[in-house]
Amino acid sequence: xxxxxxxxxxxxxxxxxLLLNNSISAGHIVLATFFAITIPWLVTGMRDxxxxxxxxxxxxxxxxxxxxxxxxxxxxxxxxxxxxxxxxKPGFVAIPIDVDSDLGITILASTVSLTPGxxxxxxxxxxxxxxxxxxxxxxxxxxxxxxxxxxxRPIKEIFGC
Amino acid sequence: MPFYLEIIICVSLLTGGAFLxxxxxxxxxxxxxxxxxxxxxxxxxxxxxxxxxxxxxFQSHLKGFLSIQELLIxxxxxxxxxxxANMIAKTALHFRTKPIDKTQGQELMETIRDRKSTKPPHxxx
Amino acid sequence: MLSYTIIxxxxxxxxxxxxxxxxxxxxxxxxxxxxxxxxxxxNAIALILLYGIHVKSALYxxxxxxxxxxxxxxxxxxxKYLLRGDIIE
Numbered sequence: 001x002x003x004x005x006x007x008x009x010x011x012x013x014x015x016x017x018l019l020l021n022n023s024i025s026a027g028h029i030v031l032a033t034f035f036a037i038t039i040p041w042l043v044t045g046m047r048d049x050x051x052x053x054x055x056x057x058x059x060x061x062x063x064x065x066x067x068x069x070x071x072x073x074x075x076x077x078x079x080x081x082x083x084x085x086x087x088x089k090p091g092f093v094a095i096p097i098d099v100d101s102d103l104g105i106t107i108l109a110s111t112v113s114l115t116p117g118x119x120x121x122x123x124x125x126x127x128x129x130x131x132x133x134x135x136x137x138x139x140x141x142x143x144x145x146x147x148x149x150x151x152x153r154p155i156k157e158i159f160g161c
Numbered sequence: 162m163p164f165y166l167e168i169i170i171c172v173s174l175l176t177g178g179a180f181l182x183x184x185x186x187x188x189x190x191x192x193x194x195x196x197x198x199x200x201x202x203x204x205x206x207x208x209x210x211x212x213x214x215x216x217x218x219f220q221s222h223l224k225g226f227l228s229i230q231e232l233l234i235x236x237x238x239x240x241x242x243x244x245x246a247n248m249i250a251k252t253a254l255h256f257r258t259k260p261i262d263k264t265q266g267q268e269l270m271e272t273i274r275d276r277k278s279t280k281p282p283h284x285x286x
Numbered sequence: 287m288l289s290y291t292i293i294x295x296x297x298x299x300x301x302x303x304x305x306x307x308x309x310x311x312x313x314x315x316x317x318x319x320x321x322x323x324x325x326x327x328x329n330a331i332a333l334i335l336l337y338g339i340h341v342k343s344a345l346y347x348x349x350x351x352x353x354x355x356x357x358x359x360x361x362x363x364x365x366k367y368l369l370r371g372d373i374i375e
Contacts, residue, residue, distance in 0.1 A: 020351075022230045022344075070239075074207040078180060081187035081200050090196050091265030094272075094279050113243030114206070119198050120243070121250040124278045131273040133250065135199045137265055162288075171291040174336075178295035181332055185302035188309050188325055194317050197309075201325040212295075212332045219339050220347075230347060234331065234354050241358040245324055248365035253317040255369050 005044040008053075010036040048102075054160040062154045069115040077117055080136055091137035092121070095130045095144050099152060104159050105130070111151050118143070166222055170215045177211025180204050193261045194253045202246040210235050292340050299333050320364050327357030 004010050017032040018024060053059055080088065095112075099105055109120040109130060117135040124131070134143060187200025217231040254274045260267065272279050303326060310322035331350045338346035 016233065019230045019233050022228055070203075071207070074180065074203050077199055077203040078183045078207075081183055081190065081204065085190065085192065088196070089263065089265065090193075090260065092269045092273065093266060094269060109247065110240070110243040113202060113246050114239070117199065119195075119202060119246050119250060121195075121247065121254060122273045122276055124272075125276045126278050128278050131269065133195045133198070135196060140265075167288055170339075171287060174291050174295045174339075177332065178298035181329055182298045182302045185305040185325055185329065188322065189305045194315060194321070197318065197321060201321060201328065205325055205328045209328050209332055212335050216335045216339055216347075220344050223342060224344070228344070231335075234350055237351075237354050237358075238328070238331075241354075245358060245361045245365075248362060248369075249317050249321050249324070252320065252365045252368045253315065256315060256317065258315050258317065 004037070004040065006040040010040050013039055053158055055158050058154060059158050062158065065154075066111055066115065066151075073115045073117065077135065080117065088136050089138065091134050091140070093118075093132050093134055093137065093140055093143060095132060095147055096128060097130045097148075097152060099155055099159070100127055101159060104155050108152060108155055112147060115151070116143075116146070118147075162222060166218060170218050173211045173215040173218075177208045177213075177215065180208030180211060182208075184208055193264075194258050195250065195260050195264070198246050198250055198253075202242050206238060206242050209238055289340075292336060296333065296336055299329050299336065302329050303333070316368055320361060320368075323364075324357070324361045327353055327360075331357075 014032045014036040017035055018028060021028050097105065097108065099108055105123055105127060109123065112118050112120045112130070112132055118132040120130060120132050122131045123129070132147075137143065181204070184200045184204030187204060188197055191197045191200065213231045213235050217229060220228045220231070254270065257270075257274070260270075269279065306322045306326045306329065310319055310326070313319045313322060331353050334346050334350050334353065338344065338350075
């Protein structure tokens with residue numbers, strides 16, 4: 001049996017325990033290490049297989065890019081909300097997606113919800129379409145293209161699928 | 162407390178408060194449920210981040226060491242906000258809530274509700 | 287200056303909470319009410335953290351974490367109940 005069956009989750013548990021207690025004293029580090037080893041060891045049999053992160057640096061760059069997009073998108077949406085309601089053109093859009101792992105689709109849908117003026121509503125059962133609602137839809141093809149180029153391509157590269 | 166810290170805390174608190182207010186204002190103002198979904202998921206998330214950053218700086222100054230535990234709430238809300246929005250959208254679609262008339266792509270709604278695949282309205286690449 | 291800012295931001299958040307309450311009572315469908323509750327708990331976290339800054343105490347962080355977690359779980363449970371008529375299938 002491996003000591004760290006889920007290395008990323010172990011690290012996450014370690015950091016979250018220290019953050020919750022807001023201290024780096026020796027006692028808490030020992031306790032955090034204990035949790036980081038035992039909890040993954042207990043739950044590793046219960047989980048589904050996830051694709052591995054192939055390009056960690058690209059993943060970090062992706063997270064930073066999304067953070068920046070969240071900031072700009074928030075300001076945009078705030079301006080849309082305060083501006084005239086009559087000028088808004090809401091609409092449903094179907095976006096064809098190529099990512100086929102559960103984790104990839106979840107990350108893509110969450111990113112789409114948080115970033116431009118869109119909220120993801122549903123994924124079709126055959127995982128080929130992501131349905132989103134857009135607050136201000138001017139050019140459908142442009143929106144689809146930007147989601148595919150800006151968010152889907154890095155996710156596909158990160159998970160290699 | 163040094164003056165520059167006070168300025169930073171005040172600015173981020175005011176930004177946070179303004180965004181929270183805008184998010185709730187959008188909740189009241191926008192005409193249908195699908196549009197209302199946008200304001201709390203986006204504006205309120207940024208608003209709470211502003212307040213949390215202010216709290217983080219203030220507590221760090223108070224304790225004399227870097228206290229970044231508030232980032233935990235920010236991270237948690239950033240992960241859960243889109244999931245909650247997605248579930249509320251699903252619920253609204255499940256009850257066949259009508260969007261306002263000028264919504265484009267209304268013919269998609271039944272397809273979305275049944276999670277079916279659709280034909281592309283434009284030519285696929 | 288900080289004390290005045292705290293009062294201004296507290297007023298902002300209270301107005302936001304009143305607007306949420308209006309949507310909660312008014313909301314034509316159940317999904318509107320869930321959305322209003324969801325926004326309400328986010329505003330409540332902000333208000334509690336603000337109070338923590340006001341009284342210069344770090345204790346309120348724990349309350350904020352609890353509200354964040356329970357708020358998300360309750361939103362998910364309410365939606366699940368409306369979608370499938372059951373919370374755990």
